[in-house]
Amino acid sequence: MTGTRFRDFIGLLDKADILPNCTLIPPIPATDRDLMLAHSWEYLDTVERLRKDGGWLSIDTPVTDGAVEAQRLIAGSGLQAAKYILDRENSTAHTFGGFHHAGRNFGEGFCIFNDVAIAAKALVERHGLGRVMVLDTDAHQGNGTMDIFLDDPRILFISIHQDPRTIYPGKGFVWETGEGEGKGFTVNIPMPPLSGARNYTQAFDAIIEPVAREFAPEFVIRNGGSDPFYGDDLTMLGLDLDGLNMVSRRTRDLALGTAGCLLDMTVSGYGDWATYGWLAQLCGSEALETDYKAFCPKQPRRNPATSEESLARATNSMLESLRGELRPYWKL
Numbered sequence: 001m002t003g004t005r006f007r008d009f010i011g012l013l014d015k016a017d018i019l020p021n022c023t024l025i026p027p028i029p030a031t032d033r034d035l036m037l038a039h040s041w042e043y044l045d046t047v048e049r050l051r052k053d054g055g056w057l058s059i060d061t062p063v064t065d066g067a068v069e070a071q072r073l074i075a076g077s078g079l080q081a082a083k084y085i086l087d088r089e090n091s092t093a094h095t096f097g098g099f100h101h102a103g104r105n106f107g108e109g110f111c112i113f114n115d116v117a118i119a120a121k122a123l124v125e126r127h128g129l130g131r132v133m134v135l136d137t138d139a140h141q142g143n144g145t146m147d148i149f150l151d152d153p154r155i156l157f158i159s160i161h162q163d164p165r166t167i168y169p170g171k172g173f174v175w176e177t178g179e180g181e182g183k184g185f186t187v188n189i190p191m192p193p194l195s196g197a198r199n200y201t202q203a204f205d206a207i208i209e210p211v212a213r214e215f216a217p218e219f220v221i222r223n224g225g226s227d228p229f230y231g232d233d234l235t236m237l238g239l240d241l242d243g244l245n246m247v248s249r250r251t252r253d254l255a256l257g258t259a260g261c262l263l264d265m266t267v268s269g270y271g272d273w274a275t276y277g278w279l280a281q282l283c284g285s286e287a288l289e290t291d292y293k294a295f296c297p298k299q300p301r302r303n304p305a306t307s308e309e310s311l312a313r314a315t316n317s318m319l320e321s322l323r324g325e326l327r328p329y330w331k332l
């Protein structure tokens, strides 16, 4: 990843007087053994060859020394954060992670190593947990994470994202519910373009909360990011800063109310608004009363292209189809 947004975000946390209350932990890079929790040996071998020779995993995913080094550090930080949480009661931790487009044997969408899946897999395989939930609220569906856990009933993967007919990676339809023993443990919620806080509330009420409560996770990882923001350069969803805050607040309440912990990963957000979205999100997932909007420029004007009523109807109709797909597995 390029640019200064990670540094800018730390500056923003300082300005908002949040940084003094944070414990910053220097990351340790993930080892090959760590990466193999989620990726095949053949894939890691391909990545290493491309790194040496110079090459691309996909049109948007160059394999450079810098990219590999950064994503090893991010995957390592996910493992450290998971361990940090396990060692403490009722705790939360954050990483600059969420590289959810890397699958077991593929990398794409800027993602080489899937830090979300590596952390989740470590929790079940190394720390002996039986039920881990990954809630992916990024605007893009987490196709790599879905690929890695498709047949794994120990990981409940819920992705709420922009309708895949309108955005990369073109996956995440209601009927994609897992395979084999993992049937029912993959849940995709494709939101109509321009969906805002009201529509996300519908999805939390109808699907995310009831399924999560029935699953009763022992650990919750949220793959967040601010690209569902309506001013984002790459997406077409409709959450404003308060909406991002609300989604994070509900995620926190759900995670602490079930598993008693939350590992929050944040990497997405494209354009001038990324870091402000991250701040609104962090204030939600940490239940901070900070007036985050006081540290942001005035939000851009919204384009009221679709009426609230028709969006609510489209969301309801999608949720009804999804309920139908999930009823064999969950009490909905």
Ligand SMILES: [Zn+2]
Pocket (backbone or CB within 6 Å): 138, 139, 140, 225, 227, 268, 269
């Ligand atoms: Zn995204």
